[in-house]
Amino acid sequence: MKKNLRNHGLNNGCNPVGIPKATPATGKNRVAPVDNIYCPNCGCKELMQVEVAVENRMLNGGTGVGYYLGCPACPWASPMMAIAMQQKDSSEEAEA
Numbered sequence: 001m002k003k004n005l006r007n008h009g010l011n012n013g014c015n016p017v018g019i020p021k022a023t024p025a026t027g028k029n030r031v032a033p034v035d036n037i038y039c040p041n042c043g044c045k046e047l048m049q050v051e052v053a054v055e056n057r058m059l060n061g062g063t064g065v066g067y068y069l070g071c072p073a074c075p076w077a078s079p080m081m082a083i084a085m086q087q088k089d090s091s092e093e094a095e096a
């Protein structure tokens, strides 16, 4: 069976919604507490940290924010870590 490289570690109950925001996973914004992270599939050393709103009934309130690492050079993505969080409504987003 072929392994799906970009399933984000999610089961069918968790759906990314909205537009993902990607930032370099190295440097001051890095999410991984190590210096030399690289793609386990292709070896690329420029992984991106991706943040995306998710819906999952397992999360308190049903919505949250998911974080994962993604490779810009191949389909690999790490499992997602989802944090329960009330989604902002449009009036709160306008202030940001």
Ligand SMILES: [Zn+2]
Residues within 6 Å of the ligand: 039, 040, 041, 042, 043, 044, 071, 072, 073, 074, 075, 076
């Ligand atoms: Zn890769």
